[in-house]
Amino acid sequence: MTKTVLISGASIAGPVLAFWLRTYGFRPTVVERAPSIREGGYAIDVRGAAVEVADRMGILDELHRAVTEMRGLSAVDAAGRTIADVDMSALGSAEGDIEVMRGTLTKLIYERTAGTEYLFGDSITGINEQPSGVRVSFEHHPPREFDLVVGADGLHSNVRRLAFGPEEDFRRHLGFHLSIFSTPNFLDLDRWTVLHNTPGRLAGQYRARTDDGAKGILSFSSPPLEIPRESSAQIALLDEAFAGTGWIVPELLDAARRAPDFYFDSASQIHMPHWSRGRVVLLGDAGYCPSPLSGQGSSLAMVGAHVLAAELHAADGDHRTAFARYETTMRDYVTRNQRIAPDGAKILVPKTRSGLRVRNSLLRLLPHLPKAATFSKKVATAANAIELPRK
Numbered sequence: 253m254t255k256t257v258l259i260s261g262a263s264i265a266g267p268v269l270a271f272w273l274r275t276y277g278f279r280p281t282v283v284e285r286a287p288s289i290r291e292g293g294y295a296i297d298v299r300g301a302a303v304e305v306a307d308r309m310g311i312l313d314e315l316h317r318a319v320t321e322m323r324g325l326s327a328v329d330a331a332g333r334t335i336a337d338v339d340m341s342a343l344g345s346a347e348g349d350i351e352v353m354r355g356t357l358t359k360l361i362y363e364r365t366a367g368t369e370y371l372f373g374d375s376i377t378g379i380n381e382q383p384s385g386v387r388v389s390f391e392h393h394p395p396r397e398f399d400l401v402v403g404a405d406g407l408h409s410n411v412r413r414l415a416f417g418p419e420e421d422f423r424r425h426l427g428f429h430l431s432i433f434s435t436p437n438f439l440d441l442d443r444w445t446v447l448h449n450t451p452g453r454l455a456g457q458y459r460a461r462t463d464d465g466a467k468g469i470l471s472f473s474s475p476p477l478e479i480p481r482e483s484s485a486q487i488a489l490l491d492e493a494f495a496g497t498g499w500i501v502p503e504l505l506d507a508a509r510r511a512p513d514f515y516f517d518s519a520s521q522i523h524m525p526h527w528s529r530g531r532v533v534l535l536g537d538a539g540y541c542p543s544p545l546s547g548q549g550s551s552l553a554m555v556g557a558h559v560l561a562a563e564l565h566a567a568d569g570d571h572r573t574a575f576a577r578y579e580t581t582m583r584d585y586v587t588r589n590q591r592i593a594p595d596g597a598k599i600l601v602p603k604t605r606s607g608l609r610v611r612n613s614l615l616r617l618l619p620h621l622p623k624a625a626t627f628s629k630k631v632a633t634a635a636n637a638i639e640l641p642r643k
Contacts, residue, residue: 254278254399254400254564254569254570254571255277255278255279255399255569256278256279256280256281256385256397256398256399256400257269257273257278257279257280257281257398257399257400257401257402257564258280258281258282258283258376258386258388258396258398258400258401258402259280259281259282259283259402259404260282260283260284260375260376260401260402260403260404260405260409260410260411261282261283261284261403261404261405261406261409261536261538262282262283262284262286262289262362262370262372263290263358263404263406263536263553264354264357264358264361264536264550264553264554265404265535265536265537265538265553265554265556265557266282266284266402266404266405266535266536266557267282267289267358267361267362267364267365267368268305268309268361268553268554268557268558269402269404269535269557269560269561270282270365270368271309271361271364271365271557272557272558272560272561272562273561273564274365274367274368275561276561276562276564276565277565278561278564278565278569280368280369281368281369281370281371281398282365282368282369282370282371283370283371283374283375283376283390283393284370284371284372284373284374285373285374285375286372286373287372287373288372289358289359289362290354290355290358291355291358291359292353292354292355292434292512292513293353293354293355293358293513293515294353294354294432294467294515295320295322295351295352295353295354295458295460295467296351296352296353296354296357296547296549296550297349297350297351297547297548297550297551298315298349298350298351298352298357298550298551298554299349299350299547299548299551299631299632299635300349300551300632300634300635300636300637301551301555301585301635301636301638301640302550302551302552302554302555302635303348303349303350304640305554305555305557305558305640306350306554308558308643309361309364310364311360311361311364314360315350315352315356315357315360316350318352318353318356318462319350319351319352319461320351320352320353320443320460320461320462320463321443321460321461322340322351322443322444322445322458322460322461323339323340323442323443323444324337324338324339324340324444324445325337325338325444325445325446325447325458326338326444326445326446326447327446327447327448327449327612327615328446328447328448328499329448329499330448330450330497330498330499331498331499332499332500335612335615335616336612336615336616338615338618349632349635351460352462353460353462353463354550356462357550371390371393373392374390374391374392374393375390375391375410376388376389376390376391376401376410376411376414377389377390377391378395378414379401379411379414379415379532381530381531381532382397384397385397385398385399385400385531386398386399386400386401386530386531386532388401399531399569399571400531400532400533400564400571401415401531401532401533402532402533402534402535402560403415403532403533403534403535403538403539404534404535404536404538404553404557405538406536406537406538406541407423407517407520407522407537407538407541409534409537409538409539411532411534411538412522412534412538412539415529415530415532416524416529416534422522422523422524423520423521423522424520424521424522424523425475425476425518425519425520426518426519426520426521426543426545426593426594426597427473427474427475427519427597427603428471428472428473428474428518428519428545428597428601429471429472429474429477429479429489429493429516429517429518429519430469430470430471430515430516430517430518430519430544431468431469431470431471431486431490431508431514431515431516432467432468432469432515433467433468433507433508433511433513433514433515434465434466434467434468434507434511434512434513435457435465435466435467435468435503435504435507435508435511436465436466436507437457437459437465437466438457438466438500438503439457439466439500441457441458441459441466442459443459443460443461444458444459445457445458446458447469447600448499448500448501449601449602449608449611450497450608451602451603451604451605451607451608452472452473452601452602452603452604453471453472453473453493453494453497453601454469454470454471454472454600454601455468455469455470455494455497455499455500455501455504456468456469456470457469457500457504468504468507468508468511470490470493470494470501470504470505470508471519471600471601472490472493472494472601473601473603474493476518477489477518479516479517479518483514483516484509486514486516487505487508487509487514487516489516490505490508490516491505519543519544519545519593519597520541520543521540521541521542521543521590521593522537522538522539522540522541523540523590524539524540526579527539527540527575527578527579527582528571528575528578528579531571533560533571533575533578535553535556535557535560536549536552536553536556536557537549537552537553539556540552540556540582540586540590542586542589542590542592542593543590543593545592545593545594545596545597545600546589546590546592546593546596546631547592547596547631548589548592548631548634548635551589551635552585552586552589555582555585555638555640556578556582556586558640558641559578559581559582559638559640559641560574560578562641562642563575563577563578563581563641566641581638581641582638584637584638585634585637585638588633588634588637589634589635589637591634592630592631592634595630598611599611599614
């Protein structure tokens with residue numbers, strides 16, 4: 253019977269899987285390139301079925317106490333004049349949905365995995381499947397054999413590359429690049445978001461209840477780019493994309509240079525015909541990233557981890573049966589949530605002046621539209637489009 257499971261990635265999907273595997277009697281080990289779990293970060297959503305997963309893990313009450321309490325958003329012009337104000341109640345969020353800072357969720361999950369072996373500051377360099385298991389080589393630790401290997405290591409998954417092939421075979425670029433980072437609270441915001449758009453460009457700032465400062469957002473449309481590793485080179489791409497842009501963009505760019513949590517990447521999805529190969533399986537963004545434009549990455553990660561662990565338990569460790577059932581259970585749910593992203597792009601970063609005018613008009617009309625007509629209704633439907641396994 254399968255007992256030892258190596259999980260690559262200690263963000264959200266990996267530790268959630270570790271929690272459920274230990275619950276079902278497996279022995280997970282988590283390897284993570286970073287020296288520790290990553291705290292801080294930007295606001296993320298826990299929606300639909302993922303709320304039930306959080307409840308089953310015993311972290312729901314703590315998540316409720318840590319909610320961002322965002323009250324709404326404003327769209328402004330280059331001079332900072334308000335184009336539209338939107339109260340959060342007009343967005344029609346489903347009852348029970350939770351928005352927290354990413355680091356809060358990560359920390360709560362990590363605390364629930366006490367007793368799990370973590371190999372921080374290391375990464376997988378080789379995966380060699382054998383009849384009895386998988387022999388794994390590490391950058392720093394000596395080689396070890398595990399019954400199964402799970403890639404929960406994000407959009408740029410190392411496990412996916414080693415076991416399935418190059419990222420370009422599976423990544424679908426959505427036409428945008430996105431940066432999020434901590435900033436001083438230039439606009440003196442209180443649980444509010446302010447956005448400024450030009451065609452194909454988005455600049456913004458928001459401050460959650462739990463944030464000491466604020467978060468900056470910069471996004472721009474572009475074809476796929478070769479993203480450099482150094483943050484200074486990534487910021488140079490932002491400098492070029494936002495050259496001559498007004499509002500507080502110069503201040504945001506300056507803050508990006510000093511931010512300890514600077515994030516920059518493409519808005520991309522991962523589409524794969526299968527999420528497993530032999531004794532290796534992919535989870536969360538590694539197998540089916542929906543992109544930040546969907547707002548569903550964290551929820552897919554949590555639900556996928558619960559389903560994968562439950563199927564391994566139900567199959568008594570038979571990975572062939574469990575992996576097949578995992579894909580059958582998750583496939584439609586993943587597809588529905590990935591389909592949300594293009595709508596999110598139209599709302600956040602319209603590429604044309606006419607698209608921007610339509611978006612701004614929609615924001616002004618939102619308080620008068622039925623909630624069934626809003627983007628949030630579509631998100632809520634997708635977020636609940638799965639039946640979770642029994643506890």
